[in-house]
Amino acid sequence: MIPYADNGVKIYYEVEDGGEPAIVFVHGWTANMNFWREQREYFKGKHRMLFIDNRGHGKSDKPFNRSFYEFDNFVSDLHAAVKDAGFDRFVLVGHSFGTMISMRYCVEHPGRVEVLVLIGGGARIQSLHRYGYPIGRLFATLAYGISARIVANMAFGRKAGELRDWGLKEALENTPKHAALNTLWTLTTVDLRDIAREIEKPTLIVVGKEDALLPVSKSEELSRLIKNSKMVIVPDAGHCVMLEQPEIVNRVLEEFIHTFSAMLIRA
Numbered sequence: 209m210i211p212y213a214d215n216g217v218k219i220y221y222e223v224e225d226g227g228e229p230a231i232v233f234v235h236g237w238t239a240n241m242n243f244w245r246e247q248r249e250y251f252k253g254k255h256r257m258l259f260i261d262n263r264g265h266g267k268s269d270k271p272f273n274r275s276f277y278e279f280d281n282f283v284s285d286l287h288a289a290v291k292d293a294g295f296d297r298f299v300l301v302g303h304s305f306g307t308m309i310s311m312r313y314c315v316e317h318p319g320r321v322e323v324l325v326l327i328g329g330g331a332r333i334q335s336l337h338r339y340g341y342p343i344g345r346l347f348a349t350l351a352y353g354i355s356a357r358i359v360a361n362m363a364f365g366r367k368a369g370e371l372r373d374w375g376l377k378e379a380l381e382n383t384p385k386h387a388a389l390n391t392l393w394t395l396t397t398v399d400l401r402d403i404a405r406e407i408e409k410p411t412l413i414v415v416g417k418e419d420a421l422l423p424v425s426k427s428e429e430l431s432r433l434i435k436n437s438k439m440v441i442v443p444d445a446g447h448c449v450m451l452e453q454p455e456i457v458n459r460v461l462e463e464f465i466h467t468f469s470a471m472l473i474r475a
Contacts, residue, residue, distance in 0.1 A: 221241075297322055323465060
């Protein structure tokens with residue numbers, strides 16, 4: 209049976225068996241669960257893991273109407289997936305737009321989230337909406353492939369090489385233009401500063417030093433807003449730091465989880 213959670217649309221997910229604590233991964237804009245490939249391989253067998261494809265992305269449904277891409281829908285999709293997969297309590301890891309989904313979920317379902325990890329994230333990118341969205345829509349309408357190439361160049365650091373081409377291919381093959389634009393509209397209108405202030409869970413913030421999409425200043429803002437947080441800046445990496453420097457990201461993630469693992473398993 210294909211693992212889909214039904215939340216009005218079908219949300220595709222995959223589970224890896226392993227030990228506790230469990231880890232749930234939420235990808236970002238125009239990405240999919242494959243962007244967690246390095247973490248999936250590293251933590252395989254060590255932790256039970258859940259990977260989801262957000263609506264409009266990967267193997268999940270891709271409705272055309274913009275109303276399907278309201279922010280609340282992404283958050284409720286995550287809840288539908290964790291319930292369907294039987295994940296009761298877990299470490300929640302988000303990247304990019306996935307950090308926004310994860311922060312909101314953490315505040316709405318504090319009994320499920322034990323530890324929060326925010327990679328290449330931010331509480332708001334509304335500054336992109338006034339100019340970035342109209343320009344992005346125009347470019348994407350004229351030439352989606354060229355627009356995607358521009359985003360891919362910004363999403364990876366200088367040393368990414370073939371990884372950048374892989375990311376572009378994944379985006380073009382798995383996120384159609386209408387889904388990319390509808391999600392862009394949503395993520396550039398969200399402001400989660402008040403939500404971030406409500407987060408009380410231990411939070412790890414990771415950002416690539418060369419991140420051009422959500423720069424270090426966005427993670428620094430998160431660090432100021434979230435009381436119980438630790439921030440790590442990774443050198444020689446851009447927005448997709450978990451792919452560009454997986455050894456560093458996996459190590460700091462594992463160490464952070466280990467710090468709280470005894471508490472999580474006892475509780």
